[in-house]
Amino acid sequence: MDDERLRAMREEYAAAGLAESAAGDDPVALFDRWLADAVNAGVHEPNAMALATATPNGRPSVRLVLLKGADARGFVFFTNTESRKGAELAANPYAALAMTWHEVQRQVRIEGPVHRLSPAEDDAYFASRPRGSQLGAVASPQSQVVPDRGWLEDRYAEVDRAHPDAEPVPRPAGWGGYRVQPQVVEFWHGRRGRMHDRLRFTRTDADIASGAGWSRDRLAP
Ligand SMILES: Cc1cc2nc3c(=O)[nH]c(=O)nc-3n(C[C@H](O)[C@H](O)[C@H](O)COP(=O)(O)O)c2cc1C
Numbered sequence: 001m002d003d004e005r006l007r008a009m010r011e012e013y014a015a016a017g018l019a020e021s022a023a024g025d026d027p028v029a030l031f032d033r034w035l036a037d038a039v040n041a042g043v044h045e046p047n048a049m050a051l052a053t054a055t056p057n058g059r060p061s062v063r064l065v066l067l068k069g070a071d072a073r074g075f076v077f078f079t080n081t082e083s084r085k086g087a088e089l090a091a092n093p094y095a096a097l098a099m100t101w102h103e104v105q106r107q108v109r110i111e112g113p114v115h116r117l118s119p120a121e122d123d124a125y126f127a128s129r130p131r132g133s134q135l136g137a138v139a140s141p142q143s144q145v146v147p148d149r150g151w152l153e154d155r156y157a158e159v160d161r162a163h164p165d166a167e168p169v170p171r172p173a174g175w176g177g178y179r180v181q182p183q184v185v186e187f188w189h190g191r192r193g194r195m196h197d198r199l200r201f202t203r204t205d206a207d208i209a210s211g212a213g214w215s216r217d218r219l220a221p
Contacts, residue, residue, distance in 0.1 A: 025214060080174055
């Protein structure tokens, strides 16, 4: 695609913005539409998201993970539950997510409590992964210090030998999914002159308990 066309595309997104009328009342539905727009715009790994966790005394850490499910219940990712993020979530089950789609000048931020998926959900997703990823998940003690690359490759080869091709690789006990239950969802859309659009949806524990809807606020960019 030539530069002129790319520039024109940015102009188009900047002009479109995010109006309250277009945003609607349901941030999960809006998130779905924005993810589809990112996919249609050809964003590379549109489901990559920064996941921030923190220790109980408030030391944050952040890394990228892949979004593997999004609906009214929350935003799902999978990982080693004994990793650094797993340990932080066990001690302090709250997380923040950020996704950015530069091509369409958009960002989404999500915050809320985190819940472990059920073993059945963990198993179903693990079974759907390519065999190589399954073997890697069994072989790699994610976030632990290891002697060297050779040690990891030996472990992988050992796990490979232990699981003949025709047999399914069982999910390791320390591997599974988490669902971030959205209580704050903020949509950012780039506009000209740094006059960006920001709409924040919030829902407290009390709102959830009473079945109340989301509140929506416009924030200064
Ligand atoms: C684009 C991208 C996607 C990733 N997706 C995942 C993922 O879905 N699950 C995961 O455990 N690690 C994923 N990683 C690796 C993590 O960023 C991180 O290195 C790993 O989970 C260990 O993090 P921790 O030590 O903070 O627990 C991804 C990395 C990148 C760059």
